[in-house]
Amino acid sequence: MNTIIRCAANHRSRMAAKQLIYPAAERNKDPILSVLQKYIEQGADKIFLEIASGSGQHIAHFAQHFPQILFYPSEYESRLLESIAAHTSGLTNVKRPLKIDITTDFHTWGNGIFKEASIDYMYNANMIHISPYQCCIGLFDNAGKLLKDNGLLFTYGPYAIDGKITPESNVNFHKSLKLQDSSWGLRDINDLKALAENNGIKLINIIDMPANNKIIIWKKMLSTR
Numbered sequence: 291m292n293t294i295i296r297c298a299a300n301h302r303s304r305m306a307a308k309q310l311i312y313p314a315a316e317r318n319k320d321p322i323l324s325v326l327q328k329y330i331e332q333g334a335d336k337i338f339l340e341i342a343s344g345s346g347q348h349i350a351h352f353a354q355h356f357p358q359i360l361f362y363p364s365e366y367e368s369r370l371l372e373s374i375a376a377h378t379s380g381l382t383n384v385k386r387p388l389k390i391d392i393t394t395d396f397h398t399w400g401n402g403i404f405k406e407a408s409i410d411y412m413y414n415a416n417m418i419h420i421s422p423y424q425c426c427i428g429l430f431d432n433a434g435k436l437l438k439d440n441g442l443l444f445t446y447g448p449y450a451i452d453g454k455i456t457p458e459s460n461v462n463f464h465k466s467l468k469l470q471d472s473s474w475g476l477r478d479i480n481d482l483k484a485l486a487e488n489n490g491i492k493l494i495n496i497i498d499m500p501a502n503n504k505i506i507i508w509k510k511m512l513s514t515r
């Protein structure tokens with residue numbers, strides 16, 4: 291089921307704390323986790339970076355299931371950093387959330403906290419269609435530089451395929467996004483593939499998810515850097 295803005299519209303506070311709860315994130319965190327569990331290898335040296343953590347519900351959930359992996363949440367909207375910190379408080383394998391604008395170069399993030407080719411897994415949910423296209427460009431550009439060879443990027447949300455959006459609920463969702471901001475809207479997987487390939491990243495799988503969403507799994511190819 292699609293609502294107008296699946297992440298932000300219906301949030302509420304829990305027990306007057308700073309944790310925002312997005313109902314959609316509550317519903318989709320387990321189905322997404324089951325996909326991640328098929329692709330992610332546990333390991334003490336593994337790093338997972340989330341772009342656009344939103345409320346922080348996803349990363350808090352995933353981090354509890356991958357205790358050996360070090361998780362970095364991030365957000366563009368400063369007001370959400372508090373919610374992410376509240377959700378992840380007490381989880382020793384989660385760092386403080388970083389303020390990240392994906393359209394900027396990774397060298398500027400967190401005083402240069404990340405080195406080139408240093409990240410094993412990147413994850414981004416529901417940003418690609420609810421932000422300007424410049425964010426897609428920035429996502430693949432930065433992922434191409436930050437991921438280790440064979441590192442994986444997971445993107446979650448609804449997509450168009452070969453210029454076509456299905457089913458009707460996703461067509462309506464796309465229209466409602468465009469009405470709110472003409473730079474938003476469902477992106478075509480072919481356009482994203484082209485962006486990815488320009489950055490040494492290959493689409494390796496597309497998995498159908500509940501509510502007409504998909505997870506796309508992208509892999510950083512071996513480079514000569």
Ligand SMILES: C[S@@+](CC[C@H](N)C(=O)[O-])C[C@H]1O[C@@H](n2cnc3c(N)ncnc32)[C@H](O)[C@@H]1O
Pocket residue numbers: 296297298312315341342343344345365366367390391392393414415416417420421422425
């Ligand atoms: C619909 S919310 C998704 C939040 C969360 N990932 C989820 O699935 O619940 C869209 C997110 O895109 C983020 N976003 C928008 N512009 C961005 C940018 N330039 N850089 C990074 N994130 C951005 C917003 O801050 C917001 O958290």
